[in-house]
Amino acid sequence: AQSVAQPEDQVNVAEGNPLTVKCTYSVSGNPYLFWYVQYPNRGLQFLLKYITGDNLVKGSYGFEAEFNKSQTSFHLKKPSALVSDSALYFCAVRAPILTGGGNKLTFGTGTQLKVEL
Amino acid sequence: DGGITQSPKYLFRKEGQNVTLSCEQNLNHDAMYWYRQDPGQGLRLIYYSQIVNDFQKGDIAEGYSVSREKKESFPLTVTSAQKNPTAFYLCASSIDGTGSLAGGNEQFFGPGTRLTVL
Numbered sequence: 001a002q003s004v005a006q007p008e009d010q011v012n013v014a015e016g017n018p019l020t021v022k023c024t025y026s027v028s029g030n031p032y033l034f035w036y037v038q039y040p041n042r043g044l045q046f047l048l049k050y051i052t053g054d055n056l057v058k059g060s061y062g063f064e065a066e067f068n069k070s071q072t073s074f075h076l077k078k079p080s081a082l083v084s085d086s087a088l089y090f091c092a093v094r095a096p097i098l099t100g101g102g103n104k105l106t107f108g109t110g111t112q113l114k115v116e117l
Numbered sequence: 118d119g120g121i122t123q124s125p126k127y128l129f130r131k132e133g134q135n136v137t138l139s140c141e142q143n144l145n146h147d148a149m150y151w152y153r154q155d156p157g158q159g160l161r162l163i164y165y166s167q168i169v170n171d172f173q174k175g176d177i178a179e180g181y182s183v184s185r186e187k188k189e190s191f192p193l194t195v196t197s198a199q200k201n202p203t204a205f206y207l208c209a210s211s212i213d214g215t216g217s218l219a220g221g222n223e224q225f226f227g228p229g230t231r232l233t234v235l
Contacts, residue, residue, distance in 0.1 A: 009157075018149065022138060024202075032221045039213040041205075041229070041231070042228055042229065043121075043123075043207055043209075043226035043227050043228045043229050044160075044207065044226040045226070046223045046224070049221070050224055090159060090160070093147040103161070103167070104176075105138060105150075105177070105224060107152075107159040107160040107161075108159055109157060109158060110157075110159055117179075
């Protein structure tokens with residue numbers, strides 16, 4: 001069974017400082033990994049994904065994430081946080097279909113990011 | 118949220134009633150999904166459909182039903198058998214529901230429907 005852990009319920013950071021939102025995963029085979037962001041009472045917006053290739057993935061709004069196979073992690077990062085980045089962030093994983101992953105995307109419980117002036 | 122619409126935005130249900138949540142997409146996506154979101158629990162998969170006229174149960178299908186008669190539509194019915202239906206319901210779609218590379222396609226989400234049982 002595949003699973004995702006987001007160990008921090010909330011992350012607080014000052015505007016202009018770098019931010020990191022942590023994610024670790026468990027899956028059979030090589031994973032497909034995703035980050036989504038959710039603003040209050042809205043649907044999820046796709047930020048970035050790792051399928052294969054370079055371990056550093058760049059996405060929307062200046063966010064990036066680093067895939068680390070040995071540590072089974074896919075932490076979300078941004079060099080300089082903005083107040084407007086404050087939102088709920090979800091990490092998600094899917095196993096490749098050929099290894100029985102199907103089309104099921106498993107989400108973490110989310111991390112609330114709060115960026116303060 | 119572009120390309121996927123959900124209605125209504127807010128829905129109130131009395132005990133014992135069935136209610137249907139609408140989800141429509143104009144992205145020409147093959148696969149569609151329904152998730153339930155509860156505080157502190159992330160998103161949990163209710164049902165998904167990889168192609169028209171076919172759907173599979175997700176992790177928490179009990180008390181729910183779906184249909185996929187058209188590619189662009191995937192309505193969810195919350196039946197009276199669902200004991201705790203108050204939640205935020207999210208519909209999503211992705212471009213390719215089958216094939217070895219389909220797992221790498223991101224899902225696009227609608228704006229959600231908040232269901233409250235009175």
